[in-house]
Amino acid sequence: MTLAIDSPEVFGPDTTSGHQLLPLPVTRLRAAKPAYTTRHVDLAAATQLLTGVEPHVGGFVLATVSEVGHHTKIELPDGRRASLFPGDEVVVAYGHRYAPDQFEAIMPSDLGACELVAAGGVAARVLSAHGRMRPATSLQPVGLLTDSAGRRMGLHLGVPAGVAPPRPEDRPLTIAVVGASMNAGKTTTAAYLARGLRGAGLQVGAAKTTGTGAGGDVWQLTDAGAYPVYDFTLSGLPSTYQASA
Incomplete structure (x- = not known):
């Protein structure tokens, strides 16, 4: 079983039997390398570490790099890719992933x-x-x-307050770019569409609605002139694999 984003354990102090709260010194937090997936949340609010519990999708975890493998770098919130070394501590989000060219992976049910x-x-x-x-x-x-009250931190804290949808007559034209797999050219197509429409004098926004939390597509669409550019991490998801509708 995987804890859902809206589980009571996520929003209140944890009452799980056997859990433990440990202090998180600010110097340790600052020395850790935060990932792109954390960029919408103020990590300075983190003051404790919760152990002995089941993680939840989108929950932030402080982890030590045991061995560097395929990913030799981690993307920081500003897009810079920082080199990883054994012993580094990172702040990342728990989640699922399905990428045919890379990994299929699922949420663990413990902090192992x-x-x-x-x-x-x-x-x-x-x-x-x-x-x-x-x-x-x-x-x-x-x-x-x-945080200081023992409430879990994660992507759910970066979800913006609800915004009323526009009236049908005020909705902008929406163009969906879809593909059957990763590396099919979806983002490249969307970027050139954005560039062309901007060149025609139109205001263009963009949103990446499926995939895995990473900045490459967001930065490419931004470079093409789209503004604003959003992705699904703003809905509290580190990836859309196994996400409920």
Whole structure:
């Protein structure tokens, strides 16, 4: 079983039997490398680490890099890719991933050893991998990030307040770009559409609605002139694999 984003354990202090809260010194938090998936949440609010519990989708975990594998770098919130070394501590989000050219991985049900399955910062346990892949970078979770009240921190904290949908007559033209697999050219097509429409004098926004949390597509659409550019991490999801409708 995987805890849902709206589970009571996510929004209130944890009451799980056997759980433990440990102090998280600010110096330790600042020394850790935060991933792209954490960019919408103020990590400075994290003051404790929660152990002995089941993680939830989108929950932030402080983890130690045990061994560097396929992902030799982690994408930071600003898009820079920081090199990883054994012993580094990172802040990433728990989630699932399905990428035919890389890994299929699922949420673990405990805080045991797992893998970094996306450079944007997704922690999971690998089920299978493409034949050309090196073993995934291995992680040893230390604990889930919580605030001073013991409330779990994660992507759910970055979800914006509800916005009323526009009236039908005010809705902008929407063009959907779809493809059957990764690396099919979806983002490239969307970027050139955005560039062309901007060149025609139109205001263009973009949204990446499926995939795994990483900045490459967001940055490419931004570079093409789209603004604003959103992705599904703003809905509290580190990836859309196994996400409920």
